[in-house]
Amino acid sequence: MVEPSRAEEVTGMIRAWQQGDEVALQRLIPLVYQELRRVARARLRSEPPGHILQTTALVHEAYLRLVDVDHMEVHNRAHLLALAARLMRQVLVDHARRRRALKRGGDGTMISLDDVSIAADPPGVDVLALDEALGELMSLDPRLSRIVELKFFAGLSISEAAQALGVSTATVERDWTVARAWLHQRLSRV
Numbered sequence: 001m002v003e004p005s006r007a008e009e010v011t012g013m014i015r016a017w018q019q020g021d022e023v024a025l026q027r028l029i030p031l032v033y034q035e036l037r038r039v040a041r042a043r044l045r046s047e048p049p050g051h052i053l054q055t056t057a058l059v060h061e062a063y064l065r066l067v068d069v070d071h072m073e074v075h076n077r078a079h080l081l082a083l084a085a086r087l088m089r090q091v092l093v094d095h096a097r098r099r100r101a102l103k104r105g106g107d108g109t110m111i112s113l114d115d116v117s118i119a120a121d122p123p124g125v126d127v128l129a130l131d132e133a134l135g136e137l138m139s140l141d142p143r144l145s146r147i148v149e150l151k152f153f154a155g156l157s158i159s160e161a162a163q164a165l166g167v168s169t170a171t172v173e174r175d176w177t178v179a180r181a182w183l184h185q186r187l188s189r190v
Helices: 004-018 022-044 055-067 077-103 127-140 142-153 158-165 169-188
Strands: none
Touching (some): 022 055, 077 142, 127 142, 158 169
16 A cells, blocks of 8 residues: 555646646656556466566556556546556456467466455466456446455555545445455356
8 A cells, every 4th residue: 555645646646637737747657657566566476387477568568558548537546546457457367368368278367366265265366267257246236346456456455445436445345345255256166
């Protein structure tokens, strides 16, 4: 979790950039890149040996997709990280699909879902299975799916996720518990 002053600094730069301050954008880019690296490093740390997607590659791909978004309206640091979470999820899923296609049905890319398990810590979760489960969860309860995305792919805290979603921390805590239980049940069937 980033200290409040850093989060406020990033939010201030986002607002200044949206008001046309190009200097703020130049100061913002390295901070966004650092945040993306932090999140990517955390996600890829739990990859199995031999995984070929590196932190830099994940960050670059997510960053390119982030800056390619037309008419992006970002409200604050938490919202920016929420967008980054969705993009990193897309990058990881695309990578897993390419790998599976190359292996002609071989094992998917595994990443740790340590915070999602309630009963036991699974050794890893298939990214494609997680993506499919999040798609199902999105159809049942979009907010639950977004909370998992924010917590898992962006590494946001409960309070940061609440800010990104515009709900209370109590709501995120309650929904996070429900989402973890649902995912644990759904992914243990895979």
